[in-house]
Amino acid sequence: MLAKSDPTSQAALWKVKLLATGIVLAVVLAYANSISAPFIFDDHRGIIVNPTIRHLWPLQEVFMPPAKATGAGGRPVVNLTLALNYAIGGLDVRGYHLFNIAIHACVALLLFGLVRQTLLLPGVRERFGTVALPLSASMTLLWALHPLQTESVTCVIQRTELLGSLFYLLTLYAFVRSLTADRPERWLALSITASFIGMAAKEIMATVPVIVLLYDRAFVAGTLREAWTRRKRYYLGLAATWSLLFILVLLNDSRGGIVGFGLGMSAWDYALTQCGAIIMYLKLSLWPHPLVLDYGAEVVSGIGEVWWQGVLLLGLVGLTLWAVARRPKVGFVAFTAFAVLAPSSSFVPLTTQTMAEHRMYLPLAGVLLLIILWCWQKWRRWTIPVATGVALLAGIGTVMRNQDYQSEVSIWTDTVTKRPENARAQVGLGSALGSADRVDEAITHYQEAIRMKPNYPDAEFNLGNAYYKQGDFPSAVQHYSRTVELKPDYPDAHYGLGYCLFRLGRLDEAIMHYRRAEELRPDDPVVLRSFASALMIARHFDEAKVRYERLLALTPNDAGARGEYGAMLAQAGSIDEAIQQLEIVLRIEPDNRVARFPLALLYIRTNDDKAAERHLAILLKQDPQFAEAHNTLGELLLRQERWTEAVAQLQEAVRLKPDFAVARRNLERAELLRDLRAR
DSSP states (O other), X not given: OOOTTOTTOHHHHHHHHHHHHHHHHHHHHHHGGGTTOOOOTTHIIIIITOGGGSOSOSHHHHTSOOTTSTTTXXXXXXXXXXXXXXXXXXXXXXXHHHHHHHHHHHHXXXXXXXXXXXXXXXXXXXXXXXXXXXXXXXXXXXXXXOGGGHHHHXXXXXXXXXXXXXHHHHHHHHHHHHTTOSSHHHHHHHHHHHHHHHHTTOGGGGGHHHHHHHHIIIIIISSHHHHHHHSHHHHHHHHHTHHXXXXXXXXXXXXXXXXXXXXXXXXXXXXXXXXXHHHHHHHXXXXXXXXXXXXXXXXXXXXXXXXXXXXXXXXXXXXXXXHHHHSHXXXXXXXXXXXXXXXTSSSSOBTTOSOOGGGGTTHHHHXXXXXXXXXXXXXXXXXXXXXXXXXXXXXXXXXXHHHGGGSHHHXXXXXXXXXXXXXXXXXXXXXXXXXXXXXXXXXXXXHHHHHHSTTOHHHHHHHHHHHHHTTOHHHHHHHHHHHHHHOTTOHHHHHHHHHHHHHTTOHHHHHXXXXXXXXXXXXXXXHHHHHHHHHHHTTOXXXXXXXXXXXXXXXXXXXXXXXXXXXXXXXXXOHHHHHHHHHHHHHHOTTOHHHHHHHHHXXXXXXXXXXXXXHHHHHHHHOTXXXXXXXXXXXXXXXXXXXXXXXXXXXXXXXXXXXXXXXXXXXXXXXXXXXXXXO
């Protein structure tokens, strides 16, 4: 007969289901106001301009996102979920947020189950068995509603943390379930599978095989030797999953050149910066204010800036290692929190983001669990109700924090207010203001970023964009030029520079920068189209033709580009090819008058009067007020000696456009010929 508190007892099962449902509902309520929050920050590269999420087949392309697709690069599982979102709703942000909220709820349920099952294990059950359910539920609720989690859940691309944590906990949970299962091999197989998939979701999974072994030692086997002896094949299977992570790291080229050594940031400086960062994370775990979207990419300049944080951190690490040796159950929880942080918060530089709140997504569970279990030891009666009450207050804090994410302007304003010295945040706010057509304000923030960081190519580039929006092409050229001086391989800056030089009539210089943009981004339709247009204007028809053909291979249904190609072919004297392209345009867009009118003119040039008349008739049916088309049809009819019909069309052209001199002359001639014929 099972004890009343046994997880399989029917008496306890309904309570588990009820509390699990309550956790899920609490998560949904806390994040309901984030569902329409816009894409922000790294979402742009990871989602909006990520070409590999635009289709689900072939899977090879979905599983190989570009290295610069921030958050998705080197993480095929993450990219697959983004592709699924795109297949369902395109770039409708609501679907992406709903997915994140659902995964966050699943992670919370796994955490709930893992903590509860652990508290019911022999050696722990005697102390916590009677309160395993309420303790695990209150701790999970506090973790799930904690405002520190908002960046991981509300910033769409940070689903990397959600998915990594999901598979991390599933690996552990499946192992724990195998301990009491009738067929443990199934749960162990699930554990290995979760580890394998998780390796393709987030690099935090690198530590999970070691963590499972330490869990076994602390809560089950008693020693590492005994754990290995009992489950050697299982641990070899877990270790084998490292091979996938190793392959992905090699293929991803240091995550697009932002992670690793030799990238302009020393391991020592990064490690010193992490001393301050980790202590700040612990502080935010206890008091989540102020929360900041972006802390920038700065590093501390010396140990003097973080000496006390370093001493405190070394003390905590030393205490954790002592606990692992002497009090393995407590030590396991603390060690796991540090282990999950280690890939991003140790000494391997992550050059674009030296501090980030989303890194505490899973480690927060360890911090809260230690605090709640310690409180239970001290104040048993009050721990669960107080923890539950704090969780509800935390949920209110999460709702309030999500208000900051309601627009790009609001979240970047909040970030600049809290970190005014952060040059990247100034650029982020400038970009948000520019998108909201508040260009003058945007310029102020870009200039402030340059004042803080004089050699900042992104600030110069965005300032160039702002002047371009205002039509101030000389100023835009100045800042785009500064951008490519600072960063010669900046394709967008070369493109912007080419465009502005083109508008200023400096065609040769424009072509030079378009050519460089093409070298850096050879399959970018925007670059190809602008480059081809400039080559056409410069009458470099052969080169233009090459670009248009590549462009149309990438975007075969782009009627505008195909129409331009047709116009270029006509200028180059390739009339038959031009007609062919314009006919394709009309198959794509039957109402495209921009293509139909030149097509009619080309048919007139080839003396195909019947085809020309047909297209002009369709055009005038679509737009009876098109005076030029009436005049052209009149000329065509005049050539065919259909005097009366010609006069009617030319009279209509003159009526619609009284100052249309060509039509008036044609009308006089047509009336004269008609009258002569009548005599």
